[in-house]
Amino acid sequence: MTAESRLVVVGHGMVGHRFAEALTARDDAGRFRVTVLSEEARPAYDRVALSSVFDGADEAALRLPPLDPARVDLRLGVSAVSVDTDRRVVTTSAGLEIGYDELVLATGSYPFVPPVPGRDAPGCFVYRTLDDLDAIQSAAASARSGVVIGGGLLGLEAANALRLLGLEPHVVELAPHLMAVQLDEGGGALLAGLISGLGVAVHCGAATTQVLTDPETGRATGVELADGSVIHAGIVVFAAGVRPRDQLARAADLTLGPRGGVAVDETCRSVSDPRVWAIGEVAALDGQLFGLVAPGYAMAETVADRLLGGLATFPGADLATKLKLLGVDVASFGDAHGRTPGALCVVLNDPVRRSYGKLVVSDDTSTLLGGILVGDASRYAMLRPLAGSPLPADPASLLAPDGGDGAGLGALPDTAQICSCNAVTKGQVLSAIAAGAAADVPGLKACTRAGTGCGSCVPTLKQLLTAAGVVQPKALCEHFGASRAELFEITAATGIKTFSELVSRYGRGRGCDICKPAVASILASLHTGDHILDGERAALQDTNDRHLANMQRNGTYSVVPRIPGGEITPAKLKIIAEVAEEFGLYTKITGGQRIDLFGARLEQLPAIWKRLTDAGFESGHAYGKALRTVKSCVGDTWCRYGVQDSVGLAIELELRYRGLRAPHKIKGGVSGCARECAEARSKDFGVIATENGWNLYVGGNGGFRPRHAELLVSDVSREELIKILDRFLMFYIRTADRLQRTAAWIEAMDGGLSHLRDVVVDDRLGICASLEEAMARHIAGYSDEWRAVLEDPARLAKFASFANAPGTPDSAIEFTVERGQRIPAPARPLLPLEPR
Amino acid sequence: MTILATLPLAVLPLTALEPEQGAAVLLPDGTSAAVFLLHDGSVCAIGNLDPFYGAPVLCHGIVGDRAGTPTVASPLGKQVFCLRTGRCLDDPGVTLPVFGVRVDEGVIQLSTAVNVGETALWTS
Numbered sequence: 001m002t003a004e005s006r007l008v009v010v011g012h013g014m015v016g017h018r019f020a021e022a023l024t025a026r027d028d029a030g031r032f033r034v035t036v037l038s039e040e041a042r043p044a045y046d047r048v049a050l051s052s053v054f055d056g057a058d059e060a061a062l063r064l065p066p067l068d069p070a071r072v073d074l075r076l077g078v079s080a081v082s083v084d085t086d087r088r089v090v091t092t093s094a095g096l097e098i099g100y101d102e103l104v105l106a107t108g109s110y111p112f113v114p115p116v117p118g119r120d121a122p123g124c125f126v127y128r129t130l131d132d133l134d135a136i137q138s139a140a141a142s143a144r145s146g147v148v149i150g151g152g153l154l155g156l157e158a159a160n161a162l163r164l165l166g167l168e169p170h171v172v173e174l175a176p177h178l179m180a181v182q183l184d185e186g187g188g189a190l191l192a193g194l195i196s197g198l199g200v201a202v203h204c205g206a207a208t209t210q211v212l213t214d215p216e217t218g219r220a221t222g223v224e225l226a227d228g229s230v231i232h233a234g235i236v237v238f239a240a241g242v243r244p245r246d247q248l249a250r251a252a253d254l255t256l257g258p259r260g261g262v263a264v265d266e267t268c269r270s271v272s273d274p275r276v277w278a279i280g281e282v283a284a285l286d287g288q289l290f291g292l293v294a295p296g297y298a299m300a301e302t303v304a305d306r307l308l309g310g311l312a313t314f315p316g317a318d319l320a321t322k323l324k325l326l327g328v329d330v331a332s333f334g335d336a337h338g339r340t341p342g343a344l345c346v347v348l349n350d351p352v353r354r355s356y357g358k359l360v361v362s363d364d365t366s367t368l369l370g371g372i373l374v375g376d377a378s379r380y381a382m383l384r385p386l387a388g389s390p391l392p393a394d395p396a397s398l399l400a401p402d403g404g405d406g407a408g409l410g411a412l413p414d415t416a417q418i419c420s421c422n423a424v425t426k427g428q429v430l431s432a433i434a435a436g437a438a439a440d441v442p443g444l445k446a447c448t449r450a451g452t453g454c455g456s457c458v459p460t461l462k463q464l465l466t467a468a469g470v471v472q473p474k475a476l477c478e479h480f481g482a483s484r485a486e487l488f489e490i491t492a493a494t495g496i497k498t499f500s501e502l503v504s505r506y507g508r509g510r511g512c513d514i515c516k517p518a519v520a521s522i523l524a525s526l527h528t529g530d531h532i533l534d535g536e537r538a539a540l541q542d543t544n545d546r547h548l549a550n551m552q553r554n555g556t557y558s559v560v561p562r563i564p565g566g567e568i569t570p571a572k573l574k575i576i577a578e579v580a581e582e583f584g585l586y587t588k589i590t591g592g593q594r595i596d597l598f599g600a601r602l603e604q605l606p607a608i609w610k611r612l613t614d615a616g617f618e619s620g621h622a623y624g625k626a627l628r629t630v631k632s633c634v635g636d637t638w639c640r641y642g643v644q645d646s647v648g649l650a651i652e653l654e655l656r657y658r659g660l661r662a663p664h665k666i667k668g669g670v671s672g673c674a675r676e677c678a679e680a681r682s683k684d685f686g687v688i689a690t691e692n693g694w695n696l697y698v699g700g701n702g703g704f705r706p707r708h709a710e711l712l713v714s715d716v717s718r719e720e721l722i723k724i725l726d727r728f729l730m731f732y733i734r735t736a737d738r739l740q741r742t743a744a745w746i747e748a749m750d751g752g753l754s755h756l757r758d759v760v761v762d763d764r765l766g767i768c769a770s771l772e773e774a775m776a777r778h779i780a781g782y783s784d785e786w787r788a789v790l791e792d793p794a795r796l797a798k799f800a801s802f803a804n805a806p807g808t809p810d811s812a813i814e815f816t817v818e819r820g821q822r823i824p825a826p827a828r829p830l831l832p833l834e835p836r
Numbered sequence: 837m838t839i840l841a842t843l844p845l846a847v848l849p850l851t852a853l854e855p856e857q858g859a860a861v862l863l864p865d866g867t868s869a870a871v872f873l874l875h876d877g878s879v880c881a882i883g884n885l886d887p888f889y890g891a892p893v894l895c896h897g898i899v900g901d902r903a904g905t906p907t908v909a910s911p912l913g914k915q916v917f918c919l920r921t922g923r924c925l926d927d928p929g930v931t932l933p934v935f936g937v938r939v940d941e942g943v944i945q946l947s948t949a950v951n952v953g954e955t956a957l958w959t960s
Contacts, residue, residue, distance in 0.1 A: 478903065510856070510875050512900035513909035513916070539856040539899065543911035546896055551911055555891035802868060803852045803859035811866045812885060812892040828890040 004033050007307070008090050008100040010080045010248065012038030014047055015280030015296035016106030017064050022304035024071040032307065034072045035098055037090070039079035040129060043067075048293055051157050053133055054164035058695075061711065062130075080107075083252040085273050102275055102307060105249060105262055106300075109242035109281040109291070114149065116223075118211030123220030124236045127158040136235065140165040143234025147171075147223055149208050150240035151178040156325045158239045159200050163326070170201045170231050172223065174240075177204055182321055182332035186349055187374040190356040194328045194375060203231070211236055244282045244289055257284025266313040267306050268299045277303045290317050320387075322373075322380045327758055329377035334370025334387035335360050343369055346395040357399040359383070366390055378750075381457040385416030385426070418464070419450035419457045429461065433468045440465065442747055446705075458750055476738065477514040480507040484663065484738045488522050497523065497530075499540050517542035518738040521625055524661035525733050528781035531788050533795050544623030547799065548786055549605055554824035555813055557605060558598040559585070560622035561612050562658060565632045565650035565670075566593025575615040583608055586821040591702075592629030592667065594620060599822050601809055603801040609786045618784040619659075625739075626661045627668070630654040631679065635672030635689070644689030646672035649718065653687075656722070657729065659782045663736040663745075666729065667701075681709045684742040685725060690714065694721045698728060698756070699743040707743045710753050713761055726775040727760040727768050734771075844945035845869075845935070851942070853879070858895035858908065860884050861946060869935050869946055870895035872919060874906055880919040881935035881946050887924075888913045894932070 007023070009016050020036050038044070045062040053059065067074055079093045089097045111126035113119050123143075125136050140146070146162040148155045151173025162169040171178070177188025178195075192202040207226040214221050222232040244261035255263040255272040261284030263271045268283055270276040280296035281289065290296065295317030305312035320333030338345055342363030349356050355375035361368055368386045373379060383398065389412075391398070414427030428448055438444040441461050445451045451458045474483040480503070482490065487506070496502050499519050503511055511519075520540035524532055532541055533548070544550045549557035561576070576595055580587045583604055585597040600608055622628060630653045633639065635646030650670040660666070669680030670687045680686030686697040692715040700709030713724055736745040749755055758764035760771070789795040800806035814825035846861050846869070853859055853873035860868045861881070868884040872895075884892045889912045897908040899919070906919040915926045922932035936947035 479900075509904065510899070510901040510906070512902065512907070513898040513914055516898050516900060536855070539854070542898065543896065546911070551893065551896070553889055553891065553912065555886075555889075555893040555912075798857075801860065802862040803871065804846055804848045805862045808862060810860070810868065810892050812868070812890075 005031060005101040006099055007032040007034045007102045007104065008098055009034065009036040009104045009106060010083075010090065011106035011108055011280070011282075012036050012040070012044050012074065012076075013106060013108045013280065014044060014064065014293050015108070015300050016104070017044035017067070018297050019104060019106060019279055019300035019304055020067050020072050020074075021065070022301050023307060024068055026304060026308055027071075032102075036067070036072055036074045037078050037080050037092060038074060038076045039093075040131070041077040042130065043074065043076065045130060047128070050127070050130070050133060051161040051164065053130070054137070054161050058711075058714065059130060080248055083248050083276075085252050085254070085276065088275060100275070102277065104303060105276065105278040105282055106280050107245040107248065107282045109244050111154075111238060112241045112243050113238045114208065114240055116208050116210050118213050118220065119236075119238070121211055121213045121218055121220045121236075123234060124211060124238065127154060127161070127237050127239045128242075133161065136161065136237065137165060139235050140167055143167060145170065145231075145233045146235035146237060147231050147233040148237045148239055149223070150238065151175070151202070151204065152181060152239070152241065153179060153321075153323070153325070154242070155237075155239035156195070158237045159195075160326045162235065162237070163198070163200065167235065168199065168201070170203065170233060171195075172203045172206050172208055172225065172231070174207055175204065178202065179330065179332075182330070182336060183372055183374065184337060184358060186347060187330075187332075187356045187358065187372045190349070190354065190374045191325070191328060191330060194354060195326045198326055200326065201231075242281065242291060244284070246282055249276075249278070249282075257287045257289070259287060259289060260284065261289050263287075266315075268303045268314050269306070277306075279303055285314065285316065288316075290319075292317070292319060292321065295319075320384050322377055322384075324754060327754075327762065327764065329373070329375060329380075331373040331377040331380040331384075332371070333380070333384040334368070336370045336372050338369070340369050346399065348396065348399040359395045359399060361391060361395055365395070368395070381418065381460040382412075382463075385412055385418070389413070389416075418460055419448075424448050424450035426464070429464050430468060433465060433470060439470055442744060445747065458748075458752075476518060477512055479503060479509045479511050479515045482506065484518050484522070485735045487519065488525075488734055491519070491522050492526055497527065498536050499523075500536060511540075513542070514738070516540040517545070517625075518663075520545065521661050521663065521738070524626075525778075528659060528661075528778045529783070531785060531792075531795065533785075533789065533798060538798065542625075545625075547602060547605060548619060548623055548789065549600065550623045552598060552824070553827065555810070556598070556824070557600045557602065558596050558622070559600055559605070559608055559612075560590070560594055560596050560620040561617035562620035562654070563594040563629075564654040564658075565630060565647050567632075567647055567651060572615065572617070575612070575617070579608055579611050582611075584815075584822050586823055590622075590629075591631075593631050594622075594629060596622070599815065599824070601801065601813065602799055603807055603809070606790060606796055606799050610790055613784065613787050613790060619786040621659060624661055625664050626659060627654070627657040627666045630657075630668035630670060631683070632670045633672050633677035635670075639672060641675055642672035642689070643691055644672050644694065646670040646678060646687075646689060649687065649694075650678075653722070653725070656779060659785070660729065660733075660778055662729070662733045664739050664741045666732075666742070682706065683709060685709070685728065687721065693717050696721055696724060699746045699753070701741050701743050703741075705743075709743075710746075712753070712757060723772065724760055727771040728756070730771040730774045731756075731760055731767075734774075844938075844947055846946045848944050849942060850879070850939060850944055853944075856899040858897065858899065860892065860895040863946075868892050868895075870897075870908070871935075871937075871944065871946070872899055872906075872908065874899070874919070879937045879939055879944055880906065881937050882908070882917065882919060882922050883933040883935075886910050886912050887930055887932065888915060 044064045080090045082091045111128050145168035147170040148158045151171045159169040159171050177185045178191050208223050210224050212222045220236045224230050249262045257263045262278035264278050264283050279299035299314050302312045302314045322331035338360045343360050347358045357373050359371040368391050412426050416426045418426050432438045432447050437447045444461050475481045586599050588596050590596050630650040632646045632650030636642030667683040668685045669678040669683040671678040671680045672689045681697050682700045686709045688695045695714040696712045697709035698712045815822045816825045845863050858870045858872045861871050869881045870884040871881045884894050896911045907916045909916045922934040924930035938945045
């Protein structure tokens with residue numbers, strides 16, 4: 001084994017981090033002792049998602065997976081001040097000298113601030129680090145509007161951050177249109193139109209001449225533009241581009257690129273010092289700088305491989321971009337500006353659908369060179385891999401909203417990348433489908449990781465499944481061609497209230513155990529006030545709903561009274577104990593903080609519930625695809641760490657949504673502080689208290705495939721929280737498939753969580769009022785369905801053991817005793833069954 | 837095969853049944869039949885014991901059809917049974933007893949199990 005080499009990494013941004021991660025992961029022999037210098041006092045975080053800090057994410061959510069402290073000596077808050085390439089020593093800001101055998105520069109870039117007068121005034125900021133964001137946030141408290149200098153990617157991100165801080169944002173761009181690097185004038189114009197609609201004032205073709213300041217305080221008060229006009233703003237953010245941070249290399253006399261940056265070869269090694277490497281935004285390959293994270297990662301991987309004796313090279317980068325800026329899809333790939341000699345353009349500018357698409361093709365119209373998509377970038381995943389390949393169809397049809405489906409996809413080579421986040425190729429997706437490993441999008445996500453990043457390729461995955469002949473049936477069953485969501489809309493729109501009418505008008509046959517419970521659930525969601533056992537409705541109910549109790553393996557039932565938030569008085573506990581003793585029921589504490597009583601015979605259920613309802617209990621809907629429980633910790637009432645009243649909120653939510661029937665069960669949780677003792681993030685909706693209000697997480701579940709809920713909104717008031725929850729739950733009820741939990745529903749949604757946020761937080765579809773109204777109807781229509789059974793002889797009659805001997809116990813049900821409680825006698829299945 | 841003319845195993849009024857909602861009927865030997873009034877007004881009866889679990893629950897299953905054949909789905913394991921033949925459509929090796937049913941003047945009479953096979957339901 002060779003002696004341990006000293007490897008020093010200067011810079012702990014996303015690229016430096018990835019490098020350290022990649023190297024230590026592969027350096028099994030421990031060849032390198034790694035030291036990483038981080039100028040920032042916090043470990044690496046996702047800089048790309050910076051503005052999400054104002055959109056609900058907390059700092060922890062941005063943090064990258066920590067480096068192994070046993071392998072990497074990470075020095076936070078320590079920067080490099082000089083490099084001596086002769087002595088191979090880095091001098092740190094702490095005054096220490098660290099010797100190296102290999103040096104990796106990953107110092108990134110710094111924001112370029114144009115030399116306008118007043119740019120150093122208090123109230124002027126750059127947009128690069130979490131510290132920058134903190135500073136902007138503190139200043140935002142006393143400002144009403146903010147102006148961003150720069151209308152590129154970063155500038156629009158910064159504008160979004162200002163918007164999320166509640167400021168009125170302005171964007172000033174020198175070029176005639178937004179995102180000049182990625183977009184053309186048409187795309188830029190549509191983008192400007194779309195974000196103006198969101199309250200962002202866009203000023204293009206405008207040069208900033210000075211930052212105006214208050215003569216007394218010296219603070220920024222706005223900017224003056226070249227045409228003499230003035231934008232008043234308490235905050236000025238410079239986001240006019242970045243420059244490589246190459247000062248260390250410059251001072252060490254390393255060769256630089258013509259536009260700065262450490263000149264490197266295709267292995268990312270300095271062209272002038274073989275012991276020095278440069279990766280990310282500080283590296284210049286053939287003079288070109290790369291300001292995106294993906295090429296930075298590729299460089300990190302290249303150097304890690306080279307240091308371990310590999311032969312990797314950095315191939316240059318595909319600067320294709322797809323992102324959502326202020327909720328607007330923007331994508332650009334290949335030769336987007338048509339710079340190839342003779343290139344031709346096909347443009348589809350659709351003001352009605354508010355989308356803009358341009359394809360650049362070769363002079364003989366045979367090859368796709370690049371393109372731009374704004375407003376609707378759903379075609380990006382299909383088009384981007386085609387760049388440089390023969391056009392599979394007429395370019396106009398490739399841009400058309402519904403044209404060219406599958407044609408382009410079929411023409412893609414197997415090596416084409418479908419998911420660029422996880423580098424999954426079409427071939428990998430197809431072989432997963434062919435091997436039977438995945439039959440749907442969630443299956444593909446699980447086995448190939450495709451679609452688990454930005455999610456933009458999910459529609460492509462669906463198309464590939466369809467093209468591979470995997471039927472993605474939306475039909476509920478043989479009786480209905482419609483999906484559950486469609487049936488919901490049909491039922492709501494027509495006002496149909498019986499299955500018979502629905503199946504005769506919109507289906508065929510007499511239904512089955514799939515469509516009948518689905519329709520029962522839809523009817524229950526739409527008409528909370530109607531009892532689920534009345535008339536024909538009883539025949540639609542699935543096993544447990546049929547008798548408002550959970551059928552167990554021996555044909556007996558379990559009974560679960562509601563204990564909102566898990567809070568119960570001793571007196572009520574006593575009632576439960578008495579009922580259990582009287583009816584010989586097995587008792588167990590559930591995971592949802594209530595008590596399950598097992599072993600009740602059908603004919604005993606009314607008597608059991610009579611005792612329970614008389615004592616003030618009501619149905620817990622443990623039998624329903626409905627709201628189950630809202631679990632809570634004790635919160636600030638008792639807990640030394642609690643910051644909010646979690647029990648109070650849990651009870652309020654459980655009572656608000658009790659009886660709400662849905663495509664699947666719904667569980668909630670409320671924790672009174674970030675310690676999360678209620679395990680709220682394992683629920684469909686989880687609420688966690690913060691110092692400033694509540695964070696709402698959605699889409700969690702335990703079960704077969706456990707998932708943590710993801711942050712939907714943060715630091716909202718109780719009122720706001722309930723409003724968003726109302727919308728979230730109703731949107732789920734309206735649009736999910738049958739038996740689809742919220743996690744799978746969000747995962748299958750085009751656009752995933754961010755689309756969900758668009759709909760239920762930002763009301764992009766304009767349906768929030770109707771969602772809230774539907775929830776208000778549910779709440780007003782709620783009554784305890786067990787009490788309603790006890791009050792009605794016709795409903796009670798459904799709880800007879802035998803039609804010809806209503807109170808006689810069924811002798812086929814037998815019990816034995818284990819650990820002091822009654823349990824089912826061992827089952828005696830009749831199989832194999834011989835004809836008598 | 838001959839069906840012996842014997843006393844009915846059980847009688848109950850037709851009004852005891854609601855369309856497509858089964859009911860258990862206690863038989864003299866202590867076992868039970870699951871009796872169903874179908875959408876078209878006909879009545880079927882099969883053994884109530886779920887053969888996969890040994891629990892007397894088939895009367896609580898959802899009634900429907902598979903390609904026109906009237907069915908009930910086990911409320912426990914969701915296996916689907918043909919109401920006319922007792923055959924399990926999801927596991928062809930499994931067949932339930934089918935009882936003879938006569939409906940006369942609003943009264944349902946169940947008679948001994950018709951040995952299963954493709955025999956049509958013995959009904960009026």
